Each structure stands twice: as structure tokens, then as C-alpha cells.
Amino acid sequence: MRTYCIINSSEVSGVDFDQVLQTSADTLRYSVDGSKALLKYEGTQPFFLLGKTEYTHEEILTILSGPEWTSDDEI
Amino acid sequence: MSTLTTHTTASRDSHSIGLCKFNTTTNAIEVSDGSNNWQVYNPDTATGWSGSNTYSLNFDGADDYLIGSPVTASAQQGTISAWIKTSASGSSQTILNTSDATVDNKWLNLRVDGSTGHLRFVANNGGTNSITTGSTDINTGSWVHVAITCNSSAYSLYVDGSPETLTNSNNDGTWFGDFSLTNLSIGRQIRSTISALPFNGNIDEVAVWDSALSSSQISTIYNSGTPSDLSSLSPKAWWRMGDGLEANSGTTIYDMSLFSNDLTIENATDPTNTAGAVYQSDTP
Numbered sequence: 001m002r003t004y005c006i007i008n009s010s011e012v013s014g015v016d017f018d019q020v021l022q023t024s025a026d027t028l029r030y031s032v033d034g035s036k037a038l039l040k041y042e043g044t045q046p047f048f049l050l051g052k053t054e055y056t057h058e059e060i061l062t063i064l065s066g067p068e069w070t071s072d073d074e075i
Numbered sequence: 076m077s078t079l080t081t082h083t084t085a086s087r088d089s090h091s092i093g094l095c096k097f098n099t100t101t102n103a104i105e106v107s108d109g110s111n112n113w114q115v116y117n118p119d120t121a122t123g124w125s126g127s128n129t130y131s132l133n134f135d136g137a138d139d140y141l142i143g144s145p146v147t148a149s150a151q152q153g154t155i156s157a158w159i160k161t162s163a164s165g166s167s168q169t170i171l172n173t174s175d176a177t178v179d180n181k182w183l184n185l186r187v188d189g190s191t192g193h194l195r196f197v198a199n200n201g202g203t204n205s206i207t208t209g210s211t212d213i214n215t216g217s218w219v220h221v222a223i224t225c226n227s228s229a230y231s232l233y234v235d236g237s238p239e240t241l242t243n244s245n246n247d248g249t250w251f252g253d254f255s256l257t258n259l260s261i262g263r264q265i266r267s268t269i270s271a272l273p274f275n276g277n278i279d280e281v282a283v284w285d286s287a288l289s290s291s292q293i294s295t296i297y298n299s300g301t302p303s304d305l306s307s308l309s310p311k312a313w314w315r316m317g318d319g320l321e322a323n324s325g326t327t328i329y330d331m332s333l334f335s336n337d338l339t340i341e342n343a344t345d346p347t348n349t350a351g352a353v354y355q356s357d358t359p
Contacts, residue, residue: 004137022138027341029138029270038138040342061136061275065166070271 004040004060005052012037019046029064032071038064123313123331124304128280130317132262132328133355135343136163136275140263141328143338145173145256146312150285151227153250155185156296156305158359160218162276165189169272170221171281173251173259179267181254185223186264186272187214194221194232194239198249205247207232209239218279218359220297224287225250231290236297238290261314261338277357282310282332302359312336317354324354 002021012025020041022028029038038060045054055063063069134140147153157170167189174182180199188195192214198205209232213219222233228248232239258265261281262274280302288296292308305313313332320329326343330336343353 002135022342027138027140029273029342040135040137057135057137061163064137064273070166071269 002040002042002057003045004038004055004057005045005049006036006055006063007039007049007052009035009037014048015039016046016048019048029069031069032067036068123315123319124306125318128302128315128318128358130315130323130354130356131158131160131277131279131358132316132340133277133353133357134262134274136166136168136273138263138273138342139353140169140265140273140341141261141314141338142265142341143259143336145251145259146283146334146336147251147285148256149252151250151252152225152285152287154222154224154284154286154288154293155281156220156222156283156288156293157185157281158218158220158279158302159187159213159274160277160279160357160359161187161214161216161274164192164214166275167195167272168274168276169260169262169264170274170278171259171261171283172264172272173256174264174266175255176257176265176267179269181256182264182266183249183251184264184272185221187274194223194234196223196230196232198247200247200249200253203245205249206244207246208242209234210241211235211239216276218277218300220300220359222288222293222296224293226287231287233290233293233297235300236294259336259338277355279316279358280305281312281314281316283312284308285311300359314338 017024020039155171159170168187170185172184180201182199184197186195188208192212194209194213196207207230211234213234220235224231225248229246264272282305310332311334312330314328315331317323319331321327326340328338
């Protein structure tokens with residue numbers, strides 16, 4: 001099952017991209033203000049993400065549709 | 076798509092580093108590597124159609140997308156065709172985007188509009204957005220064929236092979252060749268400072284032309300709801316989303332036209348994982 005996590009952008013340098021589904025720091029989705037980044041993985045939560053809140057697909061879509069992640073400038 | 080085979084029947088003289096020749100019998104271009112190993116490229120055998128359409132690509136609506144180099148970058152007119160099936164409503168969803176990622180206001184975006192659920196094309200050529208919106212709800216959860224043509228001065232939108240009644244705002248005919256492009260993406264809008272409008276659902280059989288196809292040709296592509304071989308219409312790019320050379324595996328979506336504008340799947344590095352499948356046997 002695919003699971004999603006949100007991390008602080010300052011933590012991106014510590015991400016092991018072999019353990020998540022994202023390709024690299026350059027392809028991550030960041031919040032509108034750039035302070036947070038989205039990660040996702042299959043199965044067990046990677047060690048470096050322990051303690052982070054896990055979200056289902058439905059839950060993360062609700063979060064991503066909010067103003068923190070979706071800007072009016074996106075037209 | 077190029078068809079490559081290797082043979083060793085030809086030879087070169089002792090002064091040649093390599094050879095390139097045109098075979099008038101087979102219409103193939105044959106290129107040697109300088110050691111009697113020949114690569115044969117035969118455009119007459121290039122076809123992206125394998126006789127069926129089995130797979131589409133699923134986008135999670137969070138951050139999955141495809142990216143590659145721009146196509147038909149100098150064209151002042153053209154056509155985009157795609158099959159889509161949305162899984163969510165309420166947010167605008169990028170079908171195809173192409174942009175100059177060195178600045179933030181040079182881009183073209185074909186999308187499902189979040190507010191209306193209609194097909195929308197938005198172009199920004201360094202100023203005010205040009206917005207063209209169709210009239211049919213395509214955010215239905217069912218497969219829909221969508222297309223846009225641009226004749227260099229105006230756009231036409233099509234849904235399931237029929238022309239849409241348009242609502243326009245600053246419809247200026249901006250197209251790929253009106254500014255320098257650096258990328259093309261499917262399933263997410265990629266700009267210099269913004270990466271958003273992710274697609275949530277499935278996309279299949281995306282193709283691009285450097286000419287404005289006629290309404291009759293769009294109707295032919297729709298084919299009463301069944302995708303078919305586009306080779307005879309000579310697309311400049313044609314991504315089959317699992318049914319191309321990628322054969323339902325890997326992170327490259329091959330361009331099955333003759334122009335090799337391959338795309339890379341980003342943020343789904345395990346695309347064949349059954350739990351979070353990107354390739355899905357869900358097709359129009």
C-alpha cells in the first residue's frame with residue numbers, strides 16, 4: 001500500500017531516495033512557501049521517516065488541495 | 076520509434092572509420108560502427124501500434140508525472156490528443172504542459188478545469204493568460220477523448236470527437252513555437268517556480284502534431300471511443316502509456332512516432348508495483 005509523509009524541506013538532504021518512490025529532490029512536490037516536501041513509499045515506513053505522520057492517498061489529497069500546497073498562482 | 080537490427084554482411088575499405096548508406100531495396104539507413112557491425116534503421120517498419128491498447132498510466136494526483144524534452148518546439152500550429160479518465164473532482168488537473176522553465180510566465184497547459192470540469196487550454200506568453208474553455212463535463216470518472224487544435228490564430232477543443240462550444244478570454248493563438256520551450260510534461264504542470272496541477276486518474280494514448288488536424292481527423296482518432304493506430308496521421312510524438320517499447324515496465328515511456336521524444340516517469344520509481352501501480356490495464 002502506498003503511504004505518504006510530509007517532511008520539512010530542511011530534511012530533504014537526509015532522504016534516502018532508494019527507499020521512497022520519488023526520483024530525487026528536484027522532482028519533489030513542495031508546499032507553496034517551500035517549507036515542506038511530500039514523500040511516498042510502499043510497505044514499511046523507512047527508518048529515516050520514523051515518527052512522521054503517515055497519510056493514506058485520500059488523506060494526502062485532501063491536504064494537498066489546501067492553500068498550503070495549492071496556490072492561486074497555479075492558474 | 077526506430078527499429079534496430081544488427082548484421083555483419085557488409086564490409087568497409089581499410090580507410091573508412093565507418094559507413095552510412097541508404098538501402099534502396101528496403102528503404103533502410105544502414106550505419107556501421109567501423110568494425111563491420113551494422114545498425115539498420117528502417118522507417119518503413121516503424122509503427123507504434125501493436126494491434127491493441129492494453130495499458131494506460133495511472134497518476135496519483137499528488138506528484139506523479141512524465142517529463143521530457145519539448146516536441147514540435149517551433150510549430151505555430153498543432154494538435155494535442157489524449158484519452159483521460161479522472162478519479163477526482165474539484166482541482167484543475169494537467170493533461171499536458173510545455174514550458175520555458177527558465178522563466179515563470181512562458182507556458183502552455185491543457186487541463187481538466189477544476190471549477191467547471193470542462194476541458195481548458197491556458198497559454199501564457201509572458202503576459203496575460205489566454206484561456207479557452209470547452210462546454211462538456213469531462214470530469215466524469217469515465218474515459219473521455221480530448222483534443223485541441225491551434226491554427227496559429229485560434230483554438231478548437233474537442234471532446235469525444237465533437238467540437239466544443241468555447242468560452243474564450245484573450246484567445247491569442249499562442250502555440251509551442253511562440254517562445255522557447257525547455258520541457259514537456261504530462262500529468263503535472265512544470266514551470267520555473269511552480270510544479271502543480273497534478274492529474275488524478277489515468278491517461279492514455281497521448282499524441283502531438285505540428286499541424287492543426289481537421290475535425291474529421293479528430294473524429295477518426297476518437298473512433299467511436301476506441302483508440303486505434305495513429306501512424307497514418309504522422310504524429311510528431313505518440314506516447315502509448317504502457318503499450319509502447321516500455322512494454323508495461325520501467326520508467327521510460329517511449330515515443331512511438333518516428334521522433335524518439337521519450338518521456339521519463341518521475342516520482343513513481345516502482346511503476347510495476349501492484350499496490351501502487353502506474354501501469355494499469357484500464358483503457359478506453
